[in-house]
Amino acid sequence: MPAPSPSAARAGFPVSRQVLADHVYEALLEWLMDGRLEPGAAVSIDGMARELDVSPTPVREALARLEHTGMVRRVALKGYRVAPVFTREDFAELMEARLSIEPVNARLACSRMTPDGLDALKQAVEDLKTAPRGGTFAEYRSYLEADERFHQLIAAQANNQFLLAAYNTLGGQIQRFRLFGGVGITDAEQAIAEHQAVLDAMAGGDPEKAADMMTEHVEKVRGRAMADAPGD
Amino acid sequence: MPAPSPSAARAGFPVSRQVLADHVYEALLEWLMDGRLEPGAAVSIDGMARELDVSPTPVREALARLEHTGMVRRVALKGYRVAPVFTREDFAELMEARLSIEPVNARLACSRMTPDGLDALKQAVEDLKTAPRGGTFAEYRSYLEADERFHQLIAAQANNQFLLAAYNTLGGQIQRFRLFGGVGITDAEQAIAEHQAVLDAMAGGDPEKAADMMTEHVEKVRGRAMADAPGD
DNA sequence: GCGCCTGCGTTCCTATAGGATTTGTGCCAT
C-alpha cells in the first residue's frame, strides 16, 4: 500500500532497516508509556490495525512481543488487554525486584563508566531539575521521561546485556506505575536530591557508595509511594 | 438441535485453551532447550511451518515471542537465527546477572517457603543425584533438566512475579549454555553438594545462609566453567 | 583472473479471506 516509498534505498538509510511490525511495536509502546492506553483497556488487533492503517498481521506480531514485557496480557481467543493497575502487592514486588537489580547496576556502571556515559547521566539529572512538574500530565511528562532515562542509562552503563534486559522489563512497569500509580509528582525535590547523590557517587568513582545511594533512593521511593497511596 | 457442545466440552478442558501459536512456541522452546536447534542455525519461518504442518502465521507469532527471550535473534528482512554460542564475556555477564538475582531469590524463597515447595526442591535434588550422567546427550539430559528445575523452583517460591520473569529469561540462557558450553558434566559431585547445601539452608529456615550458599554455588559454577573452557 | 551485474530461487513481509469463537441482544418459556 505505501507504494510511493517501496524501499529505503534513499541516501543513508539506517544500518538496520525496520519493517512495519517494528513501527507498530514502537507506536504501541509509546502509547503505553505515555498513558494513551490506560490499564485494563482492551487492545483489539483489528481495531489497532484500522487505527494504524495496516493489516492485522503486523499488529499481531507487535503485540506478541509486547506480551513478553508484561505491559499487555493475552487471553487465548479473547484478545489482548493493557495490564491492570498495580495493586499494593504488585508495587511491593516491583520495588523488591528493583532493589535486587538496580544497586548492582549502579555499582557496575560506576566502575565501568565512560566520560560520555557520565555526561548523559548529568544531563538526565539536569533535565529532572529543569523539567516542569505542573499538574497536567503533558506538563510533567518530561520529568517522568528524565527519571526513567536516568535509571536506564545506569543499566546500560553497567555493560551487562542480561542485567540491561532485566532492567528494561522492570523499567516499563516502573514507568507505567509512575503514570498510573495514582499519585502525581509530590516528591520531586527529594527524588532529585537522591538522584544527585547517586550521580555524585558515580562522578566520584566510588562504586560501593553509588550502590548504597541507589538502594537508598529506591527504598525511599517505595516508602513515599506506600505512604502516598495507602489504598488498594 | 440442542448441540451446545462447541468443541472443548470434553471432560475438564484446560482452564485456558491454547491456540496453534502456543503449541508452536512450546515446540520451538523445547527444541531450543534440548539442543535440537543448534546455536547459529537459521530458523526459517516457512521451513518451520512446513515441518510443523501449520501456516507461517503462527510460526511468526511464536518467533516474535521467543525473540524477547534472547534465544533467537531476528534481522529485519533476513529472518531468525538461534542465538550464537556464548563467548567468554557473555558467560561472565550471565554469571554476574545470576549472582545479583539468584541469591535474592534464595533468601526470599526461604522465608516464604511452603511445604509443597520444599518437597519439590528435595525431589529436584534427589533427581540430580540419581540422574545418569553418561556421555551421550540423551543420557544426562535429565540431569540438566533437574538442575534447571531446582533453580526455577526457587525463583518461583520467591513469590515475586518480576524476579521470576527475570530469572526465567536467564534460565533459558543458562540451560542453553549447559547444553552448548562445550563442557559436559564434569562437576556433578560438587554441584550436587552445593545444591544440597542450599536445600539444607532452606529446610533449616535460614534465609541468609540460603542466599550465601546460592552465591557460593553460582561462583563455583563460574569458576569451574571458566577453568574448563579457557578457549574463546 | 577479477569484478560486476543479471537472473532466479528462496525467504521474508504484508494484505486479504474465511472459519471459529466470544460477546451482546432479544425472545420465549417458566
Add this chain to the structure above:
DNA sequence: ATGGCACAAATCCTATAGGAACGCAGGCGC
C-alpha cells in the same frame, strides 16, 4: 420477572496469495 436459548455482530485465529528483498550462481567485460 428471571433464566435460558437463538441469533447477530465483532473479534480472534489460521491459511493463502502476492509483492519485495535477499543470496547465489552464471555470464559478461576488463
